[in-house]
Amino acid sequence: MTDTASGVSTAAAGPQADRIAAEAKRRRTFAVISHPDAGKSTLTEALVLHANAITEAGAIHGKAGRRATVSDWMEMEKARGISITSTALQFPYRSQGGETCIINLLDTPGHADFSEDTYRVLTAVDSAVMLIDAAKGLEPQTLKLFQVCRHRRIPIITVINKWDRPGRDALELMDEIQARIGLRPTPLTWPVGIAGDFKGVLDRRSGNFIRFTRTAGGATAAPEEHIDPSRAQDAAGIDWDNAVEESELLTADGADFDPDTFLDCTSTPVLFTSAALNFGVNQLLDVLVQLAPSPPGQLDIDGERRDVDAPFSAFVFKVQAGMDSAHRDRIAYARVCSGTFERGEVLTHAATGKPFVTKYAQSVFGQKRSTLDTAWPGDVIGLANAAALRPGDTLYMDTAVQYPPIPSFSPEHFAVARGTDPSKHKQFRRGIEQLEQEGVIQVLRSDRRGDQAPVFAAVGPMQFEVASHRMASEYSAPIQLEPLPYTVARAADPDNAEFLQKQPSAEVFTRTDGVVLAVFSTKWRLEGFQRDNPTVHLRSLVAAGD
Numbered sequence: 251m252t253d254t255a256s257g258v259s260t261a262a263a264g265p266q267a268d269r270i271a272a273e274a275k276r277r278r279t280f281a282v283i284s285h286p287d288a289g290k291s292t293l294t295e296a297l298v299l300h301a302n303a304i305t306e307a308g309a310i311h312g313k314a315g316r317r318a319t320v321s322d323w324m325e326m327e328k329a330r331g332i333s334i335t336s337t338a339l340q341f342p343y344r345s346q347g348g349e350t351c352i353i354n355l356l357d358t359p360g361h362a363d364f365s366e367d368t369y370r371v372l373t374a375v376d377s378a379v380m381l382i383d384a385a386k387g388l389e390p391q392t393l394k395l396f397q398v399c400r401h402r403r404i405p406i407i408t409v410i411n412k413w414d415r416p417g418r419d420a421l422e423l424m425d426e427i428q429a430r431i432g433l434r435p436t437p438l439t440w441p442v443g444i445a446g447d448f449k450g451v452l453d454r455r456s457g458n459f460i461r462f463t464r465t466a467g468g469a470t471a472a473p474e475e476h477i478d479p480s481r482a483q484d485a486a487g488i489d490w491d492n493a494v495e496e497s498e499l500l501t502a503d504g505a506d507f508d509p510d511t512f513l514d515c516t517s518t519p520v521l522f523t524s525a526a527l528n529f530g531v532n533q534l535l536d537v538l539v540q541l542a543p544s545p546p547g548q549l550d551i552d553g554e555r556r557d558v559d560a561p562f563s564a565f566v567f568k569v570q571a572g573m574d575s576a577h578r579d580r581i582a583y584a585r586v587c588s589g590t591f592e593r594g595e596v597l598t599h600a601a602t603g604k605p606f607v608t609k610y611a612q613s614v615f616g617q618k619r620s621t622l623d624t625a626w627p628g629d630v631i632g633l634a635n636a637a638a639l640r641p642g643d644t645l646y647m648d649t650a651v652q653y654p655p656i657p658s659f660s661p662e663h664f665a666v667a668r669g670t671d672p673s674k675h676k677q678f679r680r681g682i683e684q685l686e687q688e689g690v691i692q693v694l695r696s697d698r699r700g701d702q703a704p705v706f707a708a709v710g711p712m713q714f715e716v717a718s719h720r721m722a723s724e725y726s727a728p729i730q731l732e733p734l735p736y737t738v739a740r741a742a743d744p745d746n747a748e749f750l751q752k753q754p755s756a757e758v759f760t761r762t763d764g765v766v767l768a769v770f771s772t773k774w775r776l777e778g779f780q781r782d783n784p785t786v787h788l789r790s791l792v793a794a795g796d
C-alpha cells in the first residue's frame with residue numbers, strides 16, 4: 251500500500267506488522283446466504299455450538315417458539331418473532347490438528363422479505379456459505395443473493411442441508427447447481443444414505459466414512475466416528491457402496507475440489523449437513539478454516555490495494571437505528587480492512603475529514619452487546635452513537651484512504667410517501683432525508699410528483715415497514731404509503747428522460763445520487779419498450795438477477 255500523498259509505503263513495520271498479518275490470516279469472515287426456512291438460523295446455532303461458544307443450541311436468534319433471547323429493540327421485531335437486524339457473531343474455532351481461527355459470521359436477515367441490508371452485508375465478507383434445502387434445491391432468494399456474491403467475486407461454499415429428511419437425489423442437485431448458476435460443484439463430502447436416511451458422509455479427500463450419531467433433540471454436538479474405508483462397507487453396507495460409486499462418477503466428471511477455481515468463483519465445494527441434528531457441521535467449520543480466504547486487503551476507490559498490515563482502516567456496511575428504544579441509539583457496523591483497532595483511538599471519517607471518537611465501540615453477539623477493545627482485519631466493530639456515519643463510509647488512521655461506496659441496489663418495490671399530518675412538514679422532510687442517508691430506503695423524485703410526495707423505492711417491502719414505523723415513532727411524522735405498480739428499474743441517460751417520461755409504459759425519476767431511473771411495471775413492458783426503441787440505452791443497476 252502506498253500513501254497517495256507521499257508515495258511511500260505505509261505498512262506498519264516489524265513485529266506489529268507481523269502480528270497484524272498473523273491476526274488477519276487466522277480470520278474467516280463470511281455470511282450464510284439462503285432462502286427462508288433452508289435452516290440458516292439452525293446452522294448458525296450449530297456452528298457456534300460446535301465452536302463451543304454457546305452451551306446449548308437455540309440461544310442466538312430467539313425465533314418465535316424457540317428458547318430464548320428475543321431482543322426487545324423494536325416492537326415490530328418482537329411482534330413478528332423475526333430478526334430484522336443483521337448481527338455479527340465472532341467465535342474461535344480450532345480445526346483438527348490446526349491452529350485456532352477466529353470466525354466472523356455476519357448474519358443476513360432471515361425472514362421471507364429482505365432488504366438492501368441483506369445485500370450490504372455481502373460487501374463485508376470474504377466468502378459465503380450457500381445453504382440449500384435438500385428437498386427444494388435452488389430457491390429464488392438464494393439465487394438473488396448468489397448473483398450479488400458473483401458480482402462481488404465472493405467464493406462460495408455450498409451446503410446441502412436437511413439431508414435427514416426425504417429430499418432430492420444428490421447427483422441431481424449437483425446438476426441443478428451447475429445448470430442454473432454455472433458454478434461447478436466439487437463435493438468434499440458425499441452423503442452415505444439417501445435424503446431421509448442420513449448415516450454419515452464419505453470424506454472425499456481422505457476416503458473415510460464419517461458416521462454421525464443422533465443426540466436428543468440435536469441439542470448437543472453429534473458424536474462422529476471416522477471409519478477407515480476398509481471397514482466402511484461393514485458399517486454402512488449398500489449405502490457405502492452407493493456413495494463410493496457416485497463419488498467415482500464425480501471424479502470421472504472432473505468434480506474434485508480445486509482451490510484455484512474455488513477462489514476464482516467458478517467452482518464451489520459442496521458439503522452435506524443436517525443442521526438440526528448437528529451432522530456435518532464440524533466439516534463445514536474445518537472447510538472454512540482450511541479453504542476459505544482470510545481478509546485479503548481491500549481495494550480503495552482508485553483500485554489500489556491497502557494491505558492488511560497498513561494503518562487502521564474500515565468501512566461501514568450497515569447502519570442500524572433504534573435498537574435500544576430507551577436510548578434511540580444508532581449503531582454503525584464497520585468491517586476492519588487493515589491495521590489494529592483500539593477502542594478510544596480517534597479515527598478520521600473520510601467523507602467529512604472530521605475526527606471520529608471510538609469510545610463506544612461494541613461487539614455484538616447475537617443480540618447481546620459488550621464493549622469491544624481491540625479488533626483486527628476481518629472483524630466487525632459496532633460503533634454506537636454514530637449519527638455521522640452512513641453505509642459505505644470509510645474510517646481510517648494516519649494514512650488517508652477511501653473505499654468505494656456501496657452501490658444502491660436495484661429497487662423492485664415503489665410507493666408514494668405522503669405525510670398524514672400537514673403541520674409536520676418539517677419533520678417529514680427531515681425524517682425522509684435521514685432515512686435515505688442511513689440507507690433505509692431509496693428516495694426518488696420527479697417534477698411531476700413534486701416534493702410533497704416523494705417515492706420510496708426498496709429491494710424488499712420490509713424496508714417500507716421500517717421506514718414508516720420510524721417516521722412515526724422517531725420523527726413524529728406519520729406517513730401513508732401508496733404502492734405504485736412498478737417492479738423493474740433501469741438507469742437511463744438524462745438526455746432520454748423527457749422521451750421516456752412520455753411513454754405510457756414507464757415513469758422517470760431522479761434518485762438522490764443523481765441517477766435517472768426509468769421504472770416499468772413488468773420486465774415484459776421493459777422488453778417491449780426496448781424492442782420498440784433500440785436506440786434508447788437503459789442500464790441494469792447492481793442487483794439480483796443482473
Ligand code: G4P
Nearest residue numbers: 285286287288289290291292360411412415524525526527
Ligand atoms: P431459516 O433461518 O433459514 O429461515 O431457517 P430455520 O433455521 O429457522 O429453519 C427452518 C425450519 O427448518 C425449522 O423448523 C428448523 O428446525 C428446520 N430445520 C433446519 N435445519 C434442518 C435440518 O437439517 N433438518 C430438519 N429436519 N429440519 C431442519 P420449524 O418447524 O420451522 O421450527 P422449529 O420449531 O423446528 O425450530
